[in-house]
Amino acid sequence: MNVVTDRPxxxxxxxxxxFAMARLIAYAELRGARAAANNxxxxxxxxxxxxxxxxxNGIAIWVFVTTVCYVVAALPLVWPAAIxxxxxxxxxxxxxxxxxxxxxxxxxxxxxDHVKIISVVTMVLLAITSSYFVVSSSWARYVASFFxxxxxxxxxxxxxxxxxRGSIRSAEKRCAR
Amino acid sequence: xxxxxxxxxxxxxxxVWRQLLRFAILTVPPWIEPIVMAFWSAFFLLWGxxxxxxxxxxxxxxxxxxAIANFFRCYRxxxxxxxxxxxxVRFKELRTIPDWEFIGWNHFQxxxxxxxxxxxxxxxxxxxxxxxxxxxxxxxxxxxxxxxxEDPQTREFEEHHGAEGLRIEFNTRATELxxxxxxxxxxxxxxxxxxxxxxxxxxxxxxxxxxxxxxVPAGPFALALAARVPIYPVFVVRVGRxxxxxxxxxxxxxxxxxxxDDDFARAVAQWMTELEDVVRGYWYQWFTFEPYxxxxxx
Numbered sequence: 001m002n003v004v005t006d007r008p009x010x011x012x013x014x015x016x017x018x019f020a021m022a023r024l025i026a027y028a029e030l031r032g033a034r035a036a037a038n039n040x041x042x043x044x045x046x047x048x049x050x051x052x053x054x055x056x057n058g059i060a061i062w063v064f065v066t067t068v069c070y071v072v073a074a075l076p077l078v079w080p081a082a083i084x085x086x087x088x089x090x091x092x093x094x095x096x097x098x099x100x101x102x103x104x105x106x107x108x109x110x111x112x113d114h115v116k117i118i119s120v121v122t123m124v125l126l127a128i129t130s131s132y133f134v135v136s137s138s139w140a141r142y143v144a145s146f147f148x149x150x151x152x153x154x155x156x157x158x159x160x161x162x163x164x165r166g167s168i169r170s171a172e173k174r175c176a177r
Numbered sequence: 178x179x180x181x182x183x184x185x186x187x188x189x190x191x192x193v194w195r196q197l198l199r200f201a202i203l204t205v206p207p208w209i210e211p212i213v214m215a216f217w218s219a220f221f222l223l224w225g226x227x228x229x230x231x232x233x234x235x236x237x238x239x240x241x242x243x244a245i246a247n248f249f250r251c252y253r254x255x256x257x258x259x260x261x262x263x264x265x266v267r268f269k270e271l272r273t274i275p276d277w278e279f280i281g282w283n284h285f286q287x288x289x290x291x292x293x294x295x296x297x298x299x300x301x302x303x304x305x306x307x308x309x310x311x312x313x314x315x316x317x318x319x320x321x322x323x324x325x326x327e328d329p330q331t332r333e334f335e336e337h338h339g340a341e342g343l344r345i346e347f348n349t350r351a352t353e354l355x356x357x358x359x360x361x362x363x364x365x366x367x368x369x370x371x372x373x374x375x376x377x378x379x380x381x382x383x384x385x386x387x388x389x390x391x392x393v394p395a396g397p398f399a400l401a402l403a404a405r406v407p408i409y410p411v412f413v414v415r416v417g418r419x420x421x422x423x424x425x426x427x428x429x430x431x432x433x434x435x436x437x438d439d440d441f442a443r444a445v446a447q448w449m450t451e452l453e454d455v456v457r458g459y460w461y462q463w464f465t466f467e468p469y470x471x472x473x474x475x
Contacts, residue, residue: 003274011276018207040422041282046274050207053418060211091216094209102204111203119206 002047004176009033010045011052013175014168020158022055027161027168030175047176063126066147067094070129073140097122127151185328189224192330202266211418214263218256227466231255234469237387238460253461261303261415261462268306275306278416281425288409288425289317293362295401295408297429299373299452300464303421307413308369318366320358322396324376355396362404369411370397373452374465384445386453389470393448398441402431408444410451414459426451 004010012030014023050056071086071093072079101121105114126147133144161168186193205213222228231254235247242250267273279285288294296319298304312319358368372394375381380399381392401408407428414422431444456463 040278040280042277042279042285044274044277046276048273048419051276051419053420056208056418057211059208063208064212088216091212094212095216098201098205098209098213102200106204115204115206118204119208122206122209 002176004045004047006043007045007175008039008043010175013045013047013172014161015047015049015172016045016051017055018049018052019055019059019154020161021154022052023161023168024157024164026052027164027171030171062150064090064094066126066130066143069140069143070133073133073136073138094122097125123151186330188328189221189227190328190331192328192334195331195334198262198266199270202263202270210263214256214259218252218259221255221259222252230465230467234463234465235460237389237470238456238463250461254464257302257415257462258464260418261306261464264415264419264421265303265306265309268309273419274310275419275421276417277310278420278422279425280422281427284409284425284427285411285423287428288367288407288411289315291407293365293404293406294367294428295362295397295406296367296369296411297372297397297408297448298369298411298413299455300371301373301455301459302413302415302462304369304371304413306421307411307423315367318361318364319369320361320366321369322354322358323371355400358400359403362400362406368397368400370394370400372397372448373463374469382441382445384449386449386470387456391470393445395441398431398444401429401444402433402437402440408448410448412455412459414455414462424455 004013009030010016012026012033014026014030017023017026045051067090068083068086071089072082075082075085077085097118102114102118105117105121109117130144130147133140134148135141185191201213228248228251231251232244232247235250236242239247239250264273264275268275288296294317298307308319308321312321362368375392375394380395382395382398384391384393397408400406407430409428410426412424414424416422429444429447431440434440
């Protein structure tokens with residue numbers, strides 16, 4: 001694993017972000033970043049796609065809230081009771097792709113890309129659920145619309161990131177040099 | 178396997194949870210990780226003795242705090258513990274390195290350059306991860322002394338899945354280990370010891386922590402005196418997702434005088450001051466699940 005030392009602005013390396021939207025935002029920040037003040041005496045930043053807290057925690061909260069909304073909409077309970085019941089159900093439901101699909105994928109392809117496959121399968125399951133709710137008359141259709149809209153925007157961001165790949169690589173080299 | 182042995186696998190220190198953690202590290206997509214962490218941290222609040230131990234310790238660290246506030250603080254301790262052990266397993270299994278920030282870099286470099294030193298730390302943040310990582314990057318050999326896992330199957334699992342390059346010694350064979358460590362330090366190695374908690378029947382020194390009397394392990398101080406090497410207080414604190422701060426304080430020098438008890442008392446007092454400052458600031462990362470103070474146990 002490559003690391004960058006004593007360059008705080010390297011936190012904005014697009015390579016330290018996973019999703020296209022986050023990579024694009026990171027690239028914009030990196031272009032605008034001057035040599036940032038270093039609050040520590042020595043800093044080691046590994047270049048790893050899953051390193052950024054804001055991105056990963058933000059997506060986790062978004063996915064969890066979306067799942068809770070779908071469970072609340074599906075439960076035949078009054079709102080406060082439905083929310084209380086939906087929170088643990090949503091947490092357990094999000095474990096299913098990992099527990100059920102994870103061992104099967106690992107058995108079939110071994111260690112390596114299995115986490116990527118589980119990740120894609122989980123996102124596809126959420127997209128299918130969102131497609132179901134988006135055409136319903138439930139209030140959850142707004143949540144589903146937002147979920148699908150974010151996926152579309154991320155898809156568009158992926159195209160922009162691909163078009164900018166040369167500039168991104170140059171900016172990263174300048175920062176990590 | 179007997180019925181009781183089968184059930185022991187599911188006890189809080191049982192091997193099943195280590196296996197489950199390893200499975201999760203190898204299988205969970207990173208963007209679902211926070212949800213999984215939040216769920217399992219809440220699940221482990223069902224562990225009554227651990228929860229009560231943390232809450233009683235918090236009562237001493239934060240005088241006048243309410244039980245309900247300490248319950249939520251206890252969740253924060255469990256949440257941080259879950260992340261630190263996960264980061265440790267992730268490093269061992271996938272070689273994933275977190276971000277590192279250094280405070281007291283000059284002291285850390287001095288320790289690396291010294292001809293033998295004691296690295297004194299506490300059950301805080303990811304001490305395991307720090308030791309494993311720096312055993313691979315340090316120019317000095319690092320020997321870590323720690324208490325063994327209570328459960329034999331868990332011990333076997335940890336030995337099987339341990340990182341290479343780090344020598345771990347268990348503090349159960351006190352006399353022969355003391356001689357081994359003395360020779361190791363004299364050879365220029367760094368011996369990492371946790372100096373906040375007494376486990377088993379090891380020799381102790383009296384100290385004061387948050388204004389109350391406690392006992393701390395005597396080993397690190399006796400070793401420093403015998404080998405004539407400094408003690409460096411080092412704390413590995415988790416400051417965010419896959420982000421750690423390594424705080425190295427000024428060294429504790431044990432000078433020999435005619436009164437050995439006074440020599441030890443001065444060194445222990447300096448250590449307790451450093452420890453208290455860090456625990457006060459990062460109480461949510463002091464992973465002591467048993468009541469620490471005798472009256473807290475009552």
